[in-house]
């Protein structure tokens with residue numbers, strides 16, 4: 001009979017027990033081309049966490065209209081931000097995984113393996129979970145890289161992990177991070193990044209904090225995302241000592257015709273431009289890595305909207321990306337979720353040698 005579950009890695013007695021940490025981000029197309037955008041958008045927009053319509057209604061619209069028009073338009077936008085190493089989102093996520101691994105290693109936690117996966121596209125979640133299991137990870141912490149929980153981002157990333165576990169015979173122990181929208185280290189890293197930016201470029205008339213939007217009905221049906229974005233915004237403003245008229249919170253990236261969370265970034269930038277606002281700085285605290293939505297939609301399109309409406313000066317403050325204090329904060333967040341699992345590498349080696357001795361005994 002065919003095994004209904006995924007193939008298990010070979011079992012080795014005495015293999016050191018490791019802890020896996022899987023950083024998960026959204027994912028990008030393989031290339032900034034129409035051909036690569038089509039399968040990426042098909043996977044992305046077929047996710048019921050993203051478009052909450054029944055398949056029989058949505059799939060004909062997706063396949064008949066959207067996948068014939070959007071890929072070309074989106075490919076042009078991706079081409080404008082693509083780097084020699086690939087999509088910025090992938091480049092920064094990969095770097096974050098390496099740096100976090102390095103910091104945990106320096107802290108004596110050599111038994112922790114950090115890797116990353118993408119919810120849509122490559123590297124796929126199923127493949128990376130399989131690799132961690134193969135390397136002896138009996139315990140895995142899943143870390144969606146979204147500070148604010150949304151069903152369409154965090155929920156979807158975890159769905160994909162749980163789907164792999166559904167097909168797994170020997171399941172590892174699993175922990176998840178739901179959000180870190182109010183984690184002191186995350187807020188302080190954001191504040192430091194703004195302070196550094198302002199020390200170099202001066203301070204604006206207004207700081208706009210722009211978050212990716214979600215449909216308004218999601219909030220009404222109980223999604224905590226809106227609340228968490230507002231809390232992040234308030235904490236960041238407090239850390240920077242800003243008064244209420246010095247900052248505001250907006251939502252971007254509306255998709256489709258339904259109402260999304262308001263105020264919309266583009267409409268507010270137009271109003272601020274028309275009001276002849278001297279200078280606006282925009283930061284996107286909901287994205288830990290720069291990507292299409294920040295580099296193209298905000299830094300390029302948003303700037304054009306503000307300036308053409310009559311605004312004078314527009315600055316985009318980059319995401320946390322690979323900032324040292326952010327890597328340190330993420331490592332702290334991860335470590336706090338590993339509580340009870342963590343041992344130093346010396347403990348771990350001792351345990352492995354004890355296990356080796358025991359398993360030899362059992363087989364003689």
Ligand SMILES: C=CC1=C(C)c2cc3[nH]c(cc4nc(cc5[nH]c(cc1n2)c(C)c5CCC(=O)O)C(CCC(=O)O)=C4C)c(C)c3C=C
Pocket residue numbers: 026027028029049050051070074087089146150152153212213214215253255286287290291292293
């Ligand atoms: C920050 C968290 C995100 C949430 C919440 C989110 C919800 C959401 N997104 C769409 C539709 C699209 N988003 C697209 C790009 C994109 N989205 C996020 C993050 C969140 N999305 C990121 C980081 C990116 C950039 C990816 C990159 O490669 O740089 C796109 C694709 C690009 C395009 O064709 O415009 C779409 C489409 C919906 C509908 C939604 C919630 C319902």
Ligand SMILES: [Fe+2]
Pocket residue numbers: 212253
């Ligand atoms: Fe999105």
Ligand SMILES: [Fe+2]
Pocket residue numbers: 253292293297
């Ligand atoms: Fe967008």
